[in-house]
Amino acid sequence: MDTSILILLISQLLLSSLPPLFSISSPHDTLTASSYLSISDVLISRNGIFSAGFHSVGENAYCFSIWFIERTSDGDLTVVWMANRDQPVNGERSKLSLLKSGNLILTDAPQFTVWSTNTKSISPLYLQLLNTGNLVLRNQSGSMNVWESFDSPTDTLLPNQPITRNSKLVSSRSHTNFSSGFYALFFDYDNVLHLLFDGEGASSMYWPDPGLISWAAGRNTWNYSATAAFNSSGYFRSSDAFKFKALDYGIGVWRRLRMDVDGNVRLYSLDEERRIWRVSWQAISQPCTIHGVCGPNAMCNYDHPGENAGRRCFCLPG
Secondary structure, eight states, X not given: OOHHHHHHHXXXXXXXXXXXXXXXXXXXXXXXXXXXXXXXXXXXXXTSXXXXXEEEEETTEEEEEEEESSOOTTSOOEEEEESOTTSOEESSXXXXXXXXXXXXXXXXXXXXXXXXXXXXXXXXXXXXXXXXSOEEEEETTSSOEEEEGGGXXXXXXXXXXXXXXXXXXXXXXXXXXXXXXXXXXXXXXXXXXXXXXXXXTXXXXXXXXXXXOGGGGTOOOOOSOOXXXXXXXXXXXXXXXXXXXXXXXXXXXXXXXXXXXXXXXXXXXXXTTTTXXXXXXXXXXXXXXXXXTTOTTEEEEEOOSSTTOSEEEEEOOO
């Protein structure tokens, strides 16, 4: 046999016997122990709806994220979760690694850890992107989730993803800046779901109406579960007795609840034919009641109906 052919065959045999200590190169939904994802790698849920990988948030800046694979009509990706929204990583040599110890870590180019699940396991774990958009760290039998992205939302809830006493939705700083913003949806000490403005030098709750006591606002403080979620039909229910239905209530529609940058919480429904997200519910119909919406030195008012209808911010005279 020709020597060059023999060397090639031996090389291929050695490569095929190597353990998975290198980056994945083909799309699938699972990352095994001792493997990693680099900037160019992605996980894709089996239903083809969600993808997880490094999302560009600036020039050579990335956040490990989960998004809907199909782009909207304007070409944008709809991101539903971020691991390191406040500390993007470099685009070169950054990676997400699942260690033998069971810890999932995100490292920047200089190889320092910027985010971690802080998990440990004696037996091997694997990371899987589910059809629900939930990224889970599981034992080998798949019987237990050691960690899941649904427990630590950023600004978005997906169907059947709960918000609890231990989690909250925090808006982005702007439509182009994905770092943590000034608005939050969370359960306060009274077990009531609130909207909070937490800006520079000021902090206040504005929903439900702070001028009303809880029962007058239709809320119940005599509950201890402090949990809320919406189902696949678009029905939202909270342990404080707050509930609503999407305008297009029913199955067969992808939806997401988002803490928006303008301080309003909205439920969006996907129009798959036109590839746009439609608002099917919003918490506040009069946006001028949102605290801090015009900044510290401006007033909010409503324009007359017409071409420029809607909220308007203006500076005080003098």
